[in-house]
Amino acid sequence: MTNKITGVNGPITGWLDGHTYLIGLMAYPIRHSMSPTMHNNAFAKLGLNYTYLCFEVGNDKLKGAVDAIRTLDMRGSNVSMPNKKEVIQYLDKLSPAAKMCDAVNTIVNDHGVLTGYTTDGIGFVQSLKDEGFDIKGKIMTLTGAGGAATPIAVQSALDGAKEIRMFNIRDKNWPQAEKTVKTIRENTDCKVSLTELSDQEAFKQSIGESDIYCDATSIGMKPFEDKTLVSDPSWFHQDMVVFDTVYSPRTTKLMRVAQEAGVKHVYDGIGMMIDQGAASFKLWTGKEMPTDYIREIIFSDDND
Structure with a gap:
């Protein structure tokens, strides 16, 4: 799957500028993920100045990576294996569901306060x-x-x-x-x-x-x-x-x-993969992900 950015009027280039909010995905391995395609196309469709990037981070580098969310004023990050439990010790707050699961897959940064959620x-x-x-x-x-x-x-x-x-x-x-x-x-x-x-x-x-x-x-x-x-x-x-x-x-x-x-x-x-991403998307942006549009992108015949 190619990580194309489609946008309302066709492919978008040069959408990054000095005001772009950064969101990450921290896991290892992670280069196979469909999340960048999903989120970046959703940002483009709604005209939101965000970008979503993958970072191959395991437990050994996790503390530094979470510190970077604060230091770089990132809006947040997804977290996947092997970091879902390990990341909790580096966060400030947890949602009720994250506490019950003892696991986090989404971090939201509110002016330096990091809250962990689970949207799976x-x-x-x-x-x-x-x-x-x-x-x-x-x-x-x-x-x-x-x-x-x-x-x-x-x-x-x-x-x-x-x-x-x-x-x-x-x-x-x-x-x-x-x-x-x-x-x-x-x-x-x-x-x-x-x-x-x-x-x-x-x-x-x-x-x-x-x-x-x-x-x-x-x-x-x-x-x-x-x-x-x-x-x-x-x-x-x-x-x-x-x-x-x-x-x-x-x-x-x-x-x-x-x-x-x-x-x-x-x-x-x-469907679960798209909808958990949509829940994270809303936590970061306050907007509803255009999930029907994202399904078209993911299932399009010319996406190979």
Whole structure:
């Protein structure tokens, strides 16, 4: 994907000047990210004097990078792996959701005061709303316990999900999953549970009783494109939502299994990616991202 800047009247050149606000993305690795394309085209479309750049920053350089946000009077930054938890110690404030997730993906600089937010869960919930599906009152089975699953669980609970059933292998993320369950119980009315993924009977039953199945693991993306946690179409029912947070490839094996089962609502993670970016965009600019326009840019045939 080329990071073209399209603008209202065609390609824009020379849009940077002495008044341009800088926004970054700090992660490692990060050169593959679609975020610069998304944000810079949105800035251009709305005529906003901002620019968005990627910076390959790991934990070892993170403190200096966050100090630079203040020093250079940057408007803020996105933060991705491996920095989402590590960055918290260098910030002044956290949003309620960021506190609950113990993770940050967006920093806003207000005159030297740095506030951390998490918009990943917002992106998930909003992407469902975009498809006409409200999380409120719903039962969700969620696989994963890492950087995507935690904010999805927290934001879904905050937005009124009736029940969240988390499944994960007992790996390094298991303690985080236990913490997420405890936090949701203490701060919301949502019923939440955690079960080992090895209990396949419980997993199958949970999916069958759920309105939503969300896979927030890396299964389905390289190098696991030929794998899925659910390989039997009979586990799904037609009226549920099957959501894979992976967006490359655009159709994962999980999605194909769900389609084979006749599931009517099968989605990849591209909508979540755009909507979490839109939430960050609004925090920085106070403006609504033109998401329909951004979808056209990302999906355009001449973007390769």
